[in-house]
Amino acid sequence: MMATVAARELADGEVVFVGIGLPNLACNLARVTHAPNLVLIYESGAVGAVPERLPVSIGDPALVTGSLMVCGMADVFQLILQNGRIDVGFLGGAQVDRYGNINTTVIGPYERPRVRLPGSGGAAEIAIHARRTVVVSKLSPRAFPEQVDFVTSPGHRSGGVRRAELGMPGAGPVRVITDKAILAADAVAGELILAALYPGVTAAEVKASVGWPLESGRDVGCVDPPTARDLELLRCVLDPKKLYLRG
Amino acid sequence: MMATVAARELADGEVVFVGIGLPNLACNLARVTHAPNLVLIYESGAVGAVPERLPVSIGDPALVTGSLMVCGMADVFQLILQNGRIDVGFLGGAQVDRYGNINTTVIGPYERPRVRLPGSGGAAEIAIHARRTVVVSKLSPRAFPEQVDFVTSPGHRSGGVRRAELGMPGAGPVRVITDKAILAADAVAGELILAALYPGVTAAEVKASVGWPLESGRDVGCVDPPTARDLELLRCVLDPKKLYLRG
């Protein structure tokens, strides 16, 4: 379901910076359905990848074979990302807060962490430079606190200052795709608000899974379920071994 | 003769930044005689070139075919030259002055030049970064003024300040190969002095061709003439069309 919803965020012809896991599945689903001209770019240096098998990592050899270009990582970050060529970046995180700031670094204090997470990887710069980002994360009060323990990837506000004033070129996390609802950034305040509910989910349920008083958008829509074709593609073609689809 | 003398400046195994014209001939002569492991690097991006024909320009296709590496010019200047990997750089110039400063930019004032020369190309940075440089230029009072009209490539002193104090990594123009004599930089003052005479040339002749009171080194040597093998290689193998050998 999350993969289908994330795939809908992508328009044909866009250039997408693909992360591993669900975003990877979502991008490949979009590519074989409504967005055949999607350009998939992986931070490993593969541009225009057409993987024959579902890549297990963003450095999978299947991303190289048959791709349009392979370049060094200095080019990926300088000539493509910093150059402003990425339309959409996908991000995930252990924590996402009220303003879309994401933490993938530590739970607890940095110097003496309770849980040490992997760190930024390319997430910090994707959050800053992609024209927009889409965040994918499962809802829970622990994952959606009012404020993250550590800002790895900046959202819409930092210490009360808006991202544009901080000099960030991209628009930031415009949508957060969860397993129960879609949140969207309020255009003025930059705060995440409820935009649409999955079938059978109530607003109260979503609000209970979020660590701040979640506002509702003007028109809280209802998310269409995946089509039969989407499900078949995901289960039989894209991820038959259920590497990413668990349930 | 100048080509032979310049070739002797090169030790086996050194990495040389090759310019076009006589330096090119000299480097290729050294490579086929006493320095088989010389690595020829051209600013065009060809590394370890083994040209089948005498290259007409530093971007000649013969420098690419069969070379060890071809890289972009950003890599040539950043990863190789600025990185400090060049042992010897060859430079030529319309004017060379008392301290080895070289002018390849303008004769006369910059804004309203009497003669507009090609400009720096890679010469400024070669003069700054190569561990040492060798200058090749024919002697004449016009070509060797006390002070050049424009410093394109810095020598040993600029406005009285020594090059090391200005932060230049390389040792600068240690030798100047002319058609009558070899000049060398005085280790203390950085001033060019007479180091060796070609057979049949007098010190007075050389002094008359230089625009400052030229000092003589402690031991003014006599330059050995080219061997028969050198001449045969130059005339029959390296430059049979006399592209660079004129006389």
Place this chain on the structure above:
Amino acid sequence: MSDVSKLMSMRDAVARFVHDGDTVVIEGFTHLICFAAGHEIIRQGRTNLTLARLTPDLIYDQMIAAGCARKLVFSWAGNPGVGSLHAFRRAVEGRDGPRLELEEYSHFGMVARFAAGAARLPFWPLRNYMGTDLPRANPYIRTVTCPYTGEPLATVPALHPDVTIVHAQRADAAGNTQIWGLVGVQKEAAFASRRVIVVVEELVDESVIRSDPNRTLIPGMIVDAVVLEPWGAHPSYAQGYYDRDNDFYVAWERISRDPGELRRYLDEFVHGVPDRAAYMEKRPGLATRLQAKQRRSSGVNYGF
């Protein structure tokens, strides 16, 4: 991506993407210099251009002579291996109407300007220019202080051409472009530019590009037009296709010395032909003389 074709004629590409007053870059270090594009710009009478390039070469000499240029941004202006660019010299020495405006760097400086433009940074740092008169001649060469060591380093500003024209051995219709042999600053110039025209010796199927992705220098996503123009780099060369026409470089010394002869050259070989095919027809025997020999590399395995 297969259905996005950017293929068009040189005439259309120049008409659409090169405008009066633009900063234009036709790059290529000795190799792959797109004379065909320069000639079309002359034919279409573009004026007031800022021409940028490390080595102006014969093509900018011709464009300067034809009155296209207001300003030149460069690092070495000569006829490589031969001598001077005489139209350039007349324009700079003030012997031929208004002086051409100059903005002058060294090669490293120009490379760094393209690198900054390609990375969308406002400047690029380099260890250079101490003891030279270049910063005196060009106030855009400045310094920055290292925040770690405190030492001063030279800087050059980013170069953002309005349009960059890259000649290449091959590309697909979407503009995914492969180059081998000398690559110069083609990649950086393309990424630095607002618009990109790729001109190729061969138009190939996307599958050819995809069979060797490490050879791709410029991705189609930054390309606006693809022009198929075999021999479009003559008298420059295309490794694996044709050799450099050194005789023409030598002849240019004579042609460019005399403004009348230069004018006659432009009349006959630029204004007098509609395109590159007609230009080549005027030079029987040229293709045979310069045709490249075979020195084919073997492939590598991309399997997993």
Place this chain on the structure above:
Amino acid sequence: MSDVSKLMSMRDAVARFVHDGDTVVIEGFTHLICFAAGHEIIRQGRTNLTLARLTPDLIYDQMIAAGCARKLVFSWAGNPGVGSLHAFRRAVEGRDGPRLELEEYSHFGMVARFAAGAARLPFWPLRNYMGTDLPRANPYIRTVTCPYTGEPLATVPALHPDVTIVHAQRADAAGNTQIWGLVGVQKEAAFASRRVIVVVEELVDESVIRSDPNRTLIPGMIVDAVVLEPWGAHPSYAQGYYDRDNDFYVAWERISRDPGELRRYLDEFVHGVPDRAAYMEKRPGLATRLQAKQRRSSGVNYGF
């Protein structure tokens, strides 16, 4: 150059060029990670190392577990596609003796550190880190003011490893090295380094390198040792030679969670073997399972 051989065994290369207390880089983004070198460093008991790499991966997890490391310089420390690096986590969360010292960047920051090191500049500018807590966690992330626009830009300091180990598909005996598929920051890391060890799947004649010079990523002139060690990147992969051993990456989650099991793994597969050939002998069937299929590119013409 043909008579300058730098060929030696992995044992000799590590003994000569990797010393206690060194800053060591074994690079490769998923692709071409030289596990064989990491294992030899463990076998020779090196200690007090500063390990630098974008993605520490399983190899640094093993080196941390084996007690080689004092400090880690990195940007993403996980088991890619699987989960955590548990030896790393224990060392950072303080559950396993003295805390591992960390110096943490993002990928772009690490790439920029290598780029600065390779260009021998003291810093590299990048537009990054505004709004993040990374500069708070790492005082080496600083800012510089653009001398043209006045805007502040982030900087990172140059990284100069004492030794960088690059795994590659092929090289000649002088160290001229060709890589295809993902190239990561291998080139920059090698040029930034004081010493360079190249480890290859195949040792080829100089003529193979010279037949396709655009494929050369690292020139022999910066290489100190060449080691022929087929399968030296396993469980990482070598495009065109063997696939990634994903099963081992998954198994590492279980092995690395339990310090006892991790110790047994090191005893058997690192200390228990003298070299990579013996390591492969302990895994019958592995080579067959991971052997790459043929997807050969065709060559290009380098003639003129």
